[in-house]
Amino acid sequence: MVWESSLHGPKHSKSLLLTTNLIIEKDNVLIVFSNGRLNAVSCIDGEVLWKKDFEEESLEVQQVIQPPGSDFIYVVGFAASSQFEMYKINAKNGELLKHESTAFSGRFSGEVSLVSSETVVALDSTGSILLTISFHNGKISSQHTPVSNLLEDSPGLAVIIHSSVTGIFAIKTDAATIFIRVIGEGKLEVVEKTNHETVVSDALSISEGQQAFALVQHAGSNIHLTVKPAHDWDSNLLKESIKMDQQRGFVHKVFINNYIRTDRSHGFRALIVMEDHSLLLLQQGAIVWSREDGLASIIDVTTSELPVEKAGVSVAKVELNLFEWLKGHVLKLKGTLMLATPEDIAAIQYMRLKSSEKSKMTRDHNGFRKLLIALTRAGKLFALHTGDGRIVWSHLLQSLHKSESCRQPIGLNLHQWQVPHHHALDENPSVLVVGRCGPSSDALGVLSLVDSYTGKEFSCLRLVHSVAQVIPLPYTDSTEQRLHLLIDADKHAHLYPKTPEAIDIFQSEFSNVYWYSVDDDNGIIKGYALKTKCSGNVADEFCFDSRELWSIVLPSESEKIITTATRKLNEAVHTQAKLIADQDVMYKYISSNLIFVATVAPKASGEIGSVTPEESWLVVYLIDTVTGRVLHRMTHHGSQGPVQAVLSENWVVYHYFNLRAHRYEMSVIEIYDQSRADNKDVWKLLVGNHNLTSPVSSYSRAEVITKSQSYFFTHSLKAIAVTLTVKGITSKQLLIGTIGDQVLALDKRFLDPRRSVNPTQAEREEGIIPLTDSLPIIPQ
Numbered sequence: 001m002v003w004e005s006s007l008h009g010p011k012h013s014k015s016l017l018l019t020t021n022l023i024i025e026k027d028n029v030l031i032v033f034s035n036g037r038l039n040a041v042s043c044i045d046g047e048v049l050w051k052k053d054f055e056e057e058s059l060e061v062q063q064v065i066q067p068p069g070s071d072f073i074y075v076v077g078f079a080a081s082s083q084f085e086m087y088k089i090n091a092k093n094g095e096l097l098k099h100e101s102t103a104f105s106g107r108f109s110g111e112v113s114l115v116s117s118e119t120v121v122a123l124d125s126t127g128s129i130l131l132t133i134s135f136h137n138g139k140i141s142s143q144h145t146p147v148s149n150l151l152e153d154s155p156g157l158a159v160i161i162h163s164s165v166t167g168i169f170a171i172k173t174d175a176a177t178i179f180i181r182v183i184g185e186g187k188l189e190v191v192e193k194t195n196h197e198t199v200v201s202d203a204l205s206i207s208e209g210q211q212a213f214a215l216v217q218h219a220g221s222n223i224h225l226t227v228k229p230a231h232d233w234d235s236n237l238l239k240e241s242i243k244m245d246q247q248r249g250f251v252h253k254v255f256i257n258n259y260i261r262t263d264r265s266h267g268f269r270a271l272i273v274m275e276d277h278s279l280l281l282l283q284q285g286a287i288v289w290s291r292e293d294g295l296a297s298i299i300d301v302t303t304s305e306l307p308v309e310k311a312g313v314s315v316a317k318v319e320l321n322l323f324e325w326l327k328g329h330v331l332k333l334k335g336t337l338m339l340a341t342p343e344d345i346a347a348i349q350y351m352r353l354k355s356s357e358k359s360k361m362t363r364d365h366n367g368f369r370k371l372l373i374a375l376t377r378a379g380k381l382f383a384l385h386t387g388d389g390r391i392v393w394s395h396l397l398q399s400l401h402k403s404e405s406c407r408q409p410i411g412l413n414l415h416q417w418q419v420p421h422h423h424a425l426d427e428n429p430s431v432l433v434v435g436r437c438g439p440s441s442d443a444l445g446v447l448s449l450v451d452s453y454t455g456k457e458f459s460c461l462r463l464v465h466s467v468a469q470v471i472p473l474p475y476t477d478s479t480e481q482r483l484h485l486l487i488d489a490d491k492h493a494h495l496y497p498k499t500p501e502a503i504d505i506f507q508s509e510f511s512n513v514y515w516y517s518v519d520d521d522n523g524i525i526k527g528y529a530l531k532t533k534c535s536g537n538v539a540d541e542f543c544f545d546s547r548e549l550w551s552i553v554l555p556s557e558s559e560k561i562i563t564t565a566t567r568k569l570n571e572a573v574h575t576q577a578k579l580i581a582d583q584d585v586m587y588k589y590i591s592s593n594l595i596f597v598a599t600v601a602p603k604a605s606g607e608i609g610s611v612t613p614e615e616s617w618l619v620v621y622l623i624d625t626v627t628g629r630v631l632h633r634m635t636h637h638g639s640q641g642p643v644q645a646v647l648s649e650n651w652v653v654y655h656y657f658n659l660r661a662h663r664y665e666m667s668v669i670e671i672y673d674q675s676r677a678d679n680k681d682v683w684k685l686l687v688g689n690h691n692l693t694s695p696v697s698s699y700s701r702a703e704v705i706t707k708s709q710s711y712f713f714t715h716s717l718k719a720i721a722v723t724l725t726v727k728g729i730t731s732k733q734l735l736i737g738t739i740g741d742q743v744l745a746l747d748k749r750f751l752d753p754r755r756s757v758n759p760t761q762a763e764r765e766e767g768i769i770p771l772t773d774s775l776p777i778i779p780q
Contacts, residue, residue, distance in 0.1 A: 003046035009035025050094035067117035127157035249275025304452035309362035358387035393455035523554035550628030572728035588650035613638035674703035712774035
C-alpha cells in the first residue's frame with residue numbers, strides 16, 4: 001500500500017469517484033465526493049488538497065463531472081426530490097464558480113444517467129416522463145418527453161439503464177428495452193428496440209479515438225453477444241450466439257476486453273455475470289471457463305442423507321455403462337505398463353477420485369457422506385458432496401425469481417421438510433426454502449419444496465401473510481413431513497403443511513408449543529404461547545393467535561444485544577448424569593428451551609479498540625424461554641465483541657476480545673440441576689425412593705448451579721459449532737472457523753471448567769487436563 005486517506009464530512013451520503021488519469025508519477029488529482037463533502041486528493045501521497053462541503057440536508061448529489069480538457073467540475077443532484085441543482089467548481093482550488101437550480105413540477109425518481117459531459121437524463125416519480133437536462137456553460141435547460149412517445153404500449157414503470165457510451169442511454173419497461181441517442185439540444189432518437197432481456201457494457205477504448213461496447217441479449221436458452229463501435233450503432237465488430245444453461249438465469253452484467261488477432265484485427269472477450277452470481281468468460285462463441293461465485297454469498301445451509309445403496313446393482317450400472325467400464329480398465333492397464341500419456345494419467349486420477357469411497361453417491365455406515373444443501377443470496381440452491389466438495393446439482397428457484405407479484409425476492413433460510421426413514425428406499429428427502437418479497441419483515445412470504453436428490457422444485461407457494469420467524473416443530477406426520485410454524489409480523493402462527501393430519505397432531509400438542517423473539521435494536525426478549533384460532537381477516541383453520549407470556553427489557557443505556565445461541569433441535573444427549581472423580585454424580589441441566597444471550601456496552605458495539613477497557617463490558621445470560629427466568633448472568637469487565645457462541649447439552653462456549661489483556665478469550669459455562677442431587681444414594685435408587693422418573697418441566701423452579709472458566713485464544717473467529725452424533729455418545733469436538741479460513745477441531749475437554757493446575761490422581765483418571773492460561777492451538 002502506497003498511501004491511505006480517510007475522508008470525513010458533515011453528513012452521510014453515497015460516495016462518487018471521478019478520475020481522469022491515474023499515473024502516479026505526475027501530480028494528478030482524484031476528485032472524491034463522500035459524506036456530503038467534495039475532496040481533491042493527491043495521487044502521490046493521498047493528501048487532501050482542498051475540500052468543499054455540501055451541507056444542505058435535502059441535497060442528494062447524483063453525479064460529479066469534469067468535461068474533457070477543462071479545469072472545472074460540475075456537481076449535480078436533487079434537492080427535496082423536485083429541484084435540480086448544479087454547482088460549477090474550480091478543479092484547482094475548489095472555489096465555487098456558479099450555482100444554478102431549476103424546479104420541476106413533479107418529483108424525480110431514482111438516479112440520473114450521464115449522457116455526455118454536460119447532459120443528464122432522469123425519470124419522474126411516475127416513471128412516465130423522461131427529463132433531459134443540459135447545463136452547457138453553466139446554464140440549465142430541460143426537456144420533458146413522455147415515455148409513451150418513445151415506446152408505445154409500455155405497461156409498468158420505466159427504468160433507466162446506465163451506459164458509459166457517449167450520447168446513448170436505454171430505458172427498460174416490463175415489455176421492452178429501447179436504446180436512445182441524444183442529438184443536439186436534447187433531441188431524442190430511438191436507435192433500437194428489443195423485447196429480450198438486455199445488458200450493456202461500459203465503453204472500451206480499442207484505438208486512438210475509437211471506443212467499443214458490448215450488448216448482450218438473452219433469448220430463451222441462448223445469449224447473443226454483439227460488440228459495436230461507439231460512434232456507429234448500425235455496424236458490428238462482433239456478433240456471436242452462445243447456448244446457456246437456463247439454471248443460471250439472465251445476464252446481469254457484462255465486461256469486455258480486446259486483443260489483437262494474428263491478422264491485426266480486433267478480437268474481444270466478454271466476462272459476464274449471471275443472475276445466479278456465476279462468472280463466465282466468453283470468447284469465439286464458446287464458454288472458456290465458468291465459476292460459481294454465488295457460493296461466496298451463502299445465506300443458510302442444511303444437510304441431507306445420501307441414498308441407501310441398493311443390492312444387486314450391475315457393474316454396467318455402477319460405471320454408467322459398459323463402454324466406460326472397459327475404457328477405465330484399458331486406461332489402468334496402460335498406466336501399469338507405463339504407456340499412459342499425460343492426458344491418460346489425468347483421466348486415471350479423475351476415475352480414481354470418482355470411484356473412491358468418500359465420493360460415492362450412497363450413504364456410508366458411519367453417516368459421514370452427506371449432501372450439503374446451500375441457499376445463496378441470488379436465490380440459487382446448491383447440493384455439495386461432503387466427500388470431495390463437488391456440485392451434485394444446482395437449481396435457480398422460481399419462487400425467488402423476480403416477477404410482477406414479487407419485485408424484490410429475498411431468501412431467508414432452509415429447513416428439513418421430509419426425512420424418510422421407514423421408506424428411505426422409495427422416497428427422496430426434501431427441504432423447505434423460506435423467503436419473502438422484500439426486505440421488510442411485513443413483506444409477503446414465499447415457500448418452496450425441493451427434492452434433495454434431484455434439485456427439482458416440486459412445489460412453490462406464495463403466501464398471503466408475512467414471515468418473521470420459522471419454528472420447526474418436533475412432530476412429523478405419517479409421511480414423515482415435519483410440522484413448521486411460521487410466525488408473521490403480527491405474531492400470528494401459521495401451521496404447515498396444511499393437512500387434516502397435521503392439524504390433528506398439532507392440536508394434541510397445542511399447550512406445549514412455546515417460542516420467543518429477540519429485538520436486537522431495542523434490547524427486548526419476549527416469550528409467547530398459542531392462544532386461540534385467528535379471527536378477522538386472517539382467519540383459517542391453520543392460523544392461531546399468540547399471547548405474550550413474559551418479556552425481558554435490557555437497559556438500553558448500558559447493554560446492547562449482539563449474539564444469541566440455542567441448542568440444535570436434533571441434538572441427542574446420551575446421559576443426563578456426569579460421574580466425577582470422587583465417585584460423586586452431577587446431573588446436567590438439559591433443556592431444549594435454553595437460550596444464550598450476549599450483550600455489550602452500547603459504546604463497545606463498534607470495532608475492537610474503539611473504546612477503552614473502562615467503557616466496555618460483556619454480559620452473558622442463560623434464559624429459560626418458556627418462563628423467562630434468568631438462570632445465570634455473568635459480566636466480563638473490559639471485554640468487547642464480536643461474540644461467537646455455541647450451546648450444546650448443558651454447556652455454552654463463547655469467544656470474545658479482552659481489551660485489558662489485548663487478546664481473544666474463550667469462556668465456558670456448564671449448568672447443573674441441583675433438584676436431583678438426592679438421587680446419589682444407591683440405597684434410595686434400589687428401593688425406588690428417587691425422582692428420576694418425575695417429568696422435567698420448565699415451570700418447576702429448578703435449583704441450578706454453574707461452573708465457568710476462561711482461557712486465552714490466539715485466533716479471531718468467523719464461526720463456531722460442535723459435532724453431533726446420532727446417539728450423543730461420542731465425545732464432543734468444537735469446530736472453529738478462524739479468520740484465516742481454517743477449521744480447527746478442539747476437544748471439549750480443553751474447555752472443562754473443572755480444570756485445575758494440579759489435578760488429583762482421580763481427576764487425571766477421569767480425563768481432566770492440567771490448567772493452562774491459553775488453549776493449545778498450533779497454527780498451520
